Amino acid sequence: MAYSEKVIDHYQNPKNVGTLDKGKNNVGTGLVGAPECGDVMRLQIEVDEATGIIRDAKFKTFGCGSAIASSSLATEWLKGKSVDEAVKIDNMTIVEELNLPPVKIHCSVLAEDAIKAAINDYRKKNGLEELQFEESPVH
Amino acid sequence: MLKLPIYLDHNATTPCDPRVVEAMVPYFTNAFGNAASRNHPFGWQAEEAVDYAREQVARLIGADPKEIIFTSGATEGDNLAIKGVYEMYASKGNHIITCNIEHKAVLDTCRNLEKEGAEITYLDVKPNGLIDLAALEAAIKPTTILIAIMYANNEIGTVMPMREISAIARKHGVLVFTDGVQAVGKIPVDVNKDGIDLMAFTAHKMYGPKGVGALYVRRKNPRVKVTAQIDGGGHERGMRSGTLNVPGIVGFGKACEICLQEMESDAKRISQLRDKLENALLKVEESYLNGDKESRLPHVTNISFKYVEGEGLMMGFNKNIALSSGSACTSASLEPSYVLKALGLGDDLAHSSLRFGLGRFTTEEQIDYTIEHVTNTVNKLREMSPLWEMFKDGIDLNTIEWAHH
Numbered sequence: 001m002a003y004s005e006k007v008i009d010h011y012q013n014p015k016n017v018g019t020l021d022k023g024k025n026n027v028g029t030g031l032v033g034a035p036e037c038g039d040v041m042r043l044q045i046e047v048d049e050a051t052g053i054i055r056d057a058k059f060k061t062f063g064c065g066s067a068i069a070s071s072s073l074a075t076e077w078l079k080g081k082s083v084d085e086a087v088k089i090d091n092m093t094i095v096e097e098l099n100l101p102p103v104k105i106h107c108s109v110l111a112e113d114a115i116k117a118a119i120n121d122y123r124k125k126n127g128l129e130e131l132q133f134e135e136s137p138v139h
Numbered sequence: 140m141l142k143l144p145i146y147l148d149h150n151a152t153t154p155c156d157p158r159v160v161e162a163m164v165p166y167f168t169n170a171f172g173n174a175a176s177r178n179h180p181f182g183w184q185a186e187e188a189v190d191y192a193r194e195q196v197a198r199l200i201g202a203d204p205k206e207i208i209f210t211s212g213a214t215e216g217d218n219l220a221i222k223g224v225y226e227m228y229a230s231k232g233n234h235i236i237t238c239n240i241e242h243k244a245v246l247d248t249c250r251n252l253e254k255e256g257a258e259i260t261y262l263d264v265k266p267n268g269l270i271d272l273a274a275l276e277a278a279i280k281p282t283t284i285l286i287a288i289m290y291a292n293n294e295i296g297t298v299m300p301m302r303e304i305s306a307i308a309r310k311h312g313v314l315v316f317t318d319g320v321q322a323v324g325k326i327p328v329d330v331n332k333d334g335i336d337l338m339a340f341t342a343h344k345m346y347g348p349k350g351v352g353a354l355y356v357r358r359k360n361p362r363v364k365v366t367a368q369i370d371g372g373g374h375e376r377g378m379r380s381g382t383l384n385v386p387g388i389v390g391f392g393k394a395c396e397i398c399l400q401e402m403e404s405d406a407k408r409i410s411q412l413r414d415k416l417e418n419a420l421l422k423v424e425e426s427y428l429n430g431d432k433e434s435r436l437p438h439v440t441n442i443s444f445k446y447v448e449g450e451g452l453m454m455g456f457n458k459n460i461a462l463s464s465g466s467a468c469t470s471a472s473l474e475p476s477y478v479l480k481a482l483g484l485g486d487d488l489a490h491s492s493l494r495f496g497l498g499r500f501t502t503e504e505q506i507d508y509t510i511e512h513v514t515n516t517v518n519k520l521r522e523m524s525p526l527w528e529m530f531k532d533g534i535d536l537n538t539i540e541w542a543h544h
């Protein structure tokens with residue numbers, strides 16, 4: 001199976017690889033997937049407390065090229081968005097942007113789950129109620 | 140100058156040796172006859188070529204030419220041997236013993252026979268990928284008609300103890316079939332010394348063309364018979380009907396002749412390159428060899444690089460290096476290699492494996508390039524891997540509650 005150029009580009013030049021300080025109150029961390037399934041994503045956001053805007057986002061991913069590209073793209077999209085906007089990022093827009101084939105859609109779902117998990121972690125740390133999400137049908 | 144891409148997937152298929160192609164060419168055009176045409180020179184010429192090739196093939200495995208049945212390849216040979224024995228020996232019993240790291244052509248054939256009333260025992264292998272001989276003997280019952288154990292495994296390259304297996308089979312009067320695809324032409328295989336009654340093998344794994352293979356069927360001590368699976372003109376002593384693929388068979392014969400002459404020197408040279416590659420890659424932190432280190436083919440090594448995923452890893456170099464991974468990361472199949480799992484590897488290690496298959500035309504320069512690029516990609520992906528970071532922080536990954544999906 002051939003990868004799209006955008007997937008290859010994110011794989012070769014991943015954006016925002018790294019780790020944010022979990023100990024900080026304005027950092028939210030989402031860890032999704034499982035080693036047995038062949039993909040694990042960790043996505044982190046750092047929120048500007050004054051404005052509610054995501055100032056920084058970082059990821060680390062264990063997985064195939066599409067999983068790496070999905071999380072790299074997600075961090076790009078997160079930066080500069082408000083937390084409320086970020087929660088609306090849909091996996092299908094990742095699929096479209098990266099031109100993922102059907103067998104790789106689960107990579108985009110994982111990225112969406114990672115975003116939501118990071119936001120909920122941030123909300124929890126700051127005394128906000130965790131958002132409830134519908135079970136993703138693709139899993 | 141190093142030419143890219145480099146081919147290190149010789150367990151999947153091999154290029155044709157130019158000497159093989161040269162031998163085949165006349166049989167497409169001038170000598171195009173049907174080997175079954177008994178009444179004119181075109182037919183005689185084709186038949187003569189097939190007879191010669193049959194001798195070349197037989198010689199490589201220490202068989203008599205009459206014991207060679209040409210097929211379309213090893214999948215057909217596996218089917219013909221197992222189904223053919225099951226039908227032919229139905230009055231004797233319905234039990235077949237095989238193992239859980241066989242090729243799909245054997246496993247699926249067995250599963251199919253189960254639907255028709257066969258009883259199949261799928262033996263587990265030991266963590267090194269070899270069969271447990273005591274377990275094999277213990278599995279034999281009065282209804283056992285066949286033991287089907289591969290000569291060498293396609294993913295990890297381990298070589299099964301065929302002589303010990305066949306000694307046990309002989310003792311109990313059970314036939315031995317082996318899928319010899321990966322072994323024949325690479326290491327010495329002798330059907331008499333090894334006690335093999337039936338063996339499937341194929342040309343394209345030994346520098347011959349695709350679409351042609353053979354089934355060895357023993358004619359003496361004991362005389363073995365299989366029920367034909369394809370009906371027709373009664374070619375190949377009635378066991379495999381269908382017009383013979385004369386150019387393919389000629390190429391197969393030539394490939395066997397070359398293997399017989401060059402196997403020893405090839406194996407020596409290739410295993411040195413394999414060892415160089417393997418030693419260098421096992422120096423990478425948290426990398427593990429899969430399968431037995433001693434009893435194995437000279438050209439294969441299968442290594443897991445913990446905390447990186449195989450498909451993602453291959454993407455780092457697969458434009459320039461062709462090899463294979465035990466990981467299948469698709470929503471259709473999240474299951475990693477069943478062979479590696481059968482060795483008792485955790486899913487994480489099975490997902491992290493690469494299979495390197497060297498060949499006759501592999502050079503040291505290619506191996507040096509591969510060492511450098513695989514190592515760099517592993518390191519790069521580990522920098523990106525949350526699991527590697529956790530490992531480095533001393534976190535036990537088994538204590539984490541993963542969200543399975």
